Amino acid sequence: MGLLSEGVPKMKKPLSSPPHYIDDIDRLQPYQVKLMQHQEEPARELVQKINQIIANSSATALMLQDIAQLLGVAFQVDCCCLVSVADETSQEATTTNWCADEYLGLPHPEEMFSMEQLLMHSPVLQCAAQPLTIEDISIIQNSLVVGCQYLPLPIKAVLAIPTRFGGNNNGVINLIKFQPYEWSESEKQLLKEVESACAIAFSGVAQAQQITHQQQSLQKSKQHQSLIKQLTILSRSNLELNQMLQLVIASTAESLQADRGLLIQLKYTDRTQAKKQIPKAKATVSGEWTKVIQSSRVSKPDTLNQSFLISDCGLCQRAFLDSGKPVIFDDYTEQNDTSTATPLLAVEKFPAVLLVPLESQGIILGFLVLQQAVTRSWQAAELNLVEMVCAQVSNAIMQSTTLSGVQSLVKDRTAQLQSSLELQAKLNERTRQYVEQLRKLNELKDEFLSNMSDRLRYPLTNMLMSIKNLRLPGIAPERQTKYLDILEQECSKEINLINDLLTLQKLESPHEAPQLESINLNTRIQDIAASFEKKLGEKGLNISVDLPEESLKLQTELESFDRILQELLTNACKYSEPDTIVHLEAAHQVDRQIDQVIIKVTNTGRAISEEEATYIFDKFRRGKGRWTPGTGLGLALVKSLVQHLNGAIAVESLPISVSEQSEICFTLTLPQFSDESKP
Numbered sequence: 001m002g003l004l005s006e007g008v009p010k011m012k013k014p015l016s017s018p019p020h021y022i023d024d025i026d027r028l029q030p031y032q033v034k035l036m037q038h039q040e041e042p043a044r045e046l047v048q049k050i051n052q053i054i055a056n057s058s059a060t061a062l063m064l065q066d067i068a069q070l071l072g073v074a075f076q077v078d079c080c081c082l083v084s085v086a087d088e089t090s091q092e093a094t095t096t097n098w099c100a101d102e103y104l105g106l107p108h109p110e111e112m113f114s115m116e117q118l119l120m121h122s123p124v125l126q127c128a129a130q131p132l133t134i135e136d137i138s139i140i141q142n143s144l145v146v147g148c149q150y151l152p153l154p155i156k157a158v159l160a161i162p163t164r165f166g167g168n169n170n171g172v173i174n175l176i177k178f179q180p181y182e183w184s185e186s187e188k189q190l191l192k193e194v195e196s197a198c199a200i201a202f203s204g205v206a207q208a209q210q211i212t213h214q215q216q217s218l219q220k221s222k223q224h225q226s227l228i229k230q231l232t233i234l235s236r237s238n239l240e241l242n243q244m245l246q247l248v249i250a251s252t253a254e255s256l257q258a259d260r261g262l263l264i265q266l267k268y269t270d271r272t273q274a275k276k277q278i279p280k281a282k283a284t285v286s287g288e289w290t291k292v293i294q295s296s297r298v299s300k301p302d303t304l305n306q307s308f309l310i311s312d313c314g315l316c317q318r319a320f321l322d323s324g325k326p327v328i329f330d331d332y333t334e335q336n337d338t339s340t341a342t343p344l345l346a347v348e349k350f351p352a353v354l355l356v357p358l359e360s361q362g363i364i365l366g367f368l369v370l371q372q373a374v375t376r377s378w379q380a381a382e383l384n385l386v387e388m389v390c391a392q393v394s395n396a397i398m399q400s401t402t403l404s405g406v407q408s409l410v411k412d413r414t415a416q417l418q419s420s421l422e423l424q425a426k427l428n429e430r431t432r433q434y435v436e437q438l439r440k441l442n443e444l445k446d447e448f449l450s451n452m453s454d455r456l457r458y459p460l461t462n463m464l465m466s467i468k469n470l471r472l473p474g475i476a477p478e479r480q481t482k483y484l485d486i487l488e489q490e491c492s493k494e495i496n497l498i499n500d501l502l503t504l505q506k507l508e509s510p511h512e513a514p515q516l517e518s519i520n521l522n523t524r525i526q527d528i529a530a531s532f533e534k535k536l537g538e539k540g541l542n543i544s545v546d547l548p549e550e551s552l553k554l555q556t557e558l559e560s561f562d563r564i565l566q567e568l569l570t571n572a573c574k575y576s577e578p579d580t581i582v583h584l585e586a587a588h589q590v591d592r593q594i595d596q597v598i599i600k601v602t603n604t605g606r607a608i609s610e611e612e613a614t615y616i617f618d619k620f621r622r623g624k625g626r627w628t629p630g631t632g633l634g635l636a637l638v639k640s641l642v643q644h645l646n647g648a649i650a651v652e653s654l655p656i657s658v659s660e661q662s663e664i665c666f667t668l669t670l671p672q673f674s675d676e677s678k679p
Contacts, residue, residue, distance in 0.1 A: 258354075
């Protein structure tokens with residue numbers, strides 16, 4: 001039971017009943033005195049309990065919650081709503097609600113009364129500037145009943161009174177019933193009695209809110225100063241532009257307590273159109289920050305590095321149409337068609353938008369965007385801070401663009417210089433190679449002239465001396481025979497040399513295919529080896545012939561084959577160490593389904609270096625330090641003849657252990673040309 005349940009009769013009648021007037025007031029005086037005596041006690045007790053709550057609680061919404069419960073129970077209402085206002089012009093208020101146990105299933109108390117609804121539907125605050133009487137409350141009650149029909153509660157009866165402290169209104173007490181009800185005079189009087197105590201409670205809450213606001217303002221001021229300091233440090237850092245933009249938007253959005261922040265850069269297709277109202281430009285998200293919100297309605301977007309065209313975003317076009325001024329929307333979804341904004345801005349999830357252009361020298365470089373999931377009122381200090389951030393970001397973008405241009409120019413010039421140096425180096429290297437080739441050609445020329453002069457002059461000299469001696473009078477017949485032999489030998493040398501030169505010339509020019517014939521390879525090799533036994537024996541050399549038991553047949557040109565083998569044996573005879581053996585071996589081999597004959601001539605002598613191996617088959621070239629007389633045509637002729645027979649020739653020098661000598665092996669590979677040539 002409430003405080004008014006004893007001694008005070010309650011009169012209930014429909015709200016639509018006409019007012020009841022009593023003509024004889026004197027007849028009611030004794031009843032009024034008795035009523036007042038009954039009311040003084042519960043009023044005093046109720047005020048005392050309110051004061052006790054104020055004394056034992058801190059000035060917070062919890063204190064108002066206790067007072068709301070106390071009043072709700074005392075007046076036996078369904079709901080009690082207390083609204084604390086900082087001052088008469090303030091739009092900020094603290095709303096505290098209490099409902100009876102049977103109505104706990106109704107919407108959350110914080111959703112019962114919002115400040116916007118109270119200011120829209122409650123004439124109590126509108127009339128608060130003027131003193132109110134108890135009679136005024138009945139008028140307000142009817143207004144509230146009509147106005148509160150828009151609230152999410154089945155409100156049928158309201159008794160409300162403004163509270164005043166220090167001559168100013170500081171709150172409202174609302175007693176609510178969910179059924180039609182006519183408030184009694186005693187209830188109105190009791191509500192007026194507790195008004196002053198509640199006004200004190202509201203005043204305490206207002207003072208606490210003011211202190212909290214001051215602390216919050218101080219904290220925001222410190223955050224803003226810290227943000228400016230961070231931006232100053234970032235502007236002096238060596239970070240890459242996109243990294244700096246990401247840090248800037250994260251610091252700015254977090255400092256200003258935004259739900260989401262974006263930094264958007266513009267790239268114009270035609271720089272000359274940058275100052276037009278709506279130019280052709282591509283916008284790219286260079287920085288993104290999203291507050292972590294524990295709600296399924298808000299998910300973190302991922303738009304970094306994504307792009308859109310300015311022509312596809314009416315919100316960005318607004319910045320151009322407003323000459324680069326900040327664009328603010330409390331709720332973009334209510335004022336505009338959301339399809340006019342790019343999906344990257346996600347205005348459905350973040351409808352409150354602050355868009356500030358990044359401008360330099362009249363050119364919009366991009367936008368700084370701060371978004372909220374709910375409506376937000378931006379303070380002048382916050383807007384000034386955002387504009388300051390935009391100015392610093394614009395300078396950073398311009399500096400980065402300028403620096404990038406300079407670096408690109410330096411890079412291009414450096415690349416050109418590097419290319420020029422590389423070209424110069426290549427030219428120098430090519431010139432050096434030409435000089436080296438000329439030097440080698442001169443050496444070859446000198447070596448060629450030296451060799452050829454020796455090979456041509458000495459036989460002619462011997463021939464001339466033999467002719468002179470033959471002309472001497474009285475020469476003996478045996479002397480004549482000797483000089484004639486010398487003439488014949490030297491003449492043969494000259495003829496052979498000329499024939500070798502002619503053969504090389506013929507082989508190097510386009511010529512006919514070889515005239516192939518089938519030979520018995522075993523017999524031919526043995527005959528050639530036997531013809532060299534005497535010549536080899538004169539130098540203390542022996543020859544070893546290794547042939548397969550079954551005779552090999554070869555399709556080849558006989559004259560060319562004989563000359564190749566003779567030159568190889570002659571070369572082995574010249575350059576073999578005394579008392580060594582020249583090995584001559586032949587074998588049949590199938591390589592990649594091709595029948596081949598492999599002939600090897602191996603001797604022991606001075607090693608052939610890798611450099612010598614590269615030119616040993618060239619004309620007029622001889623190994624360095626080899627003073628054995630010769631023209632340097634033998635191995636060149638061998639290579640030409642081998643190529644004429646579609647074969648291959650190679651040389652290999654293998655060191656002999658515990659010796660300064662090496663095994664020199666010439667490997668001759670000749671095709672058999674037909675299956676008939678197989679053994």
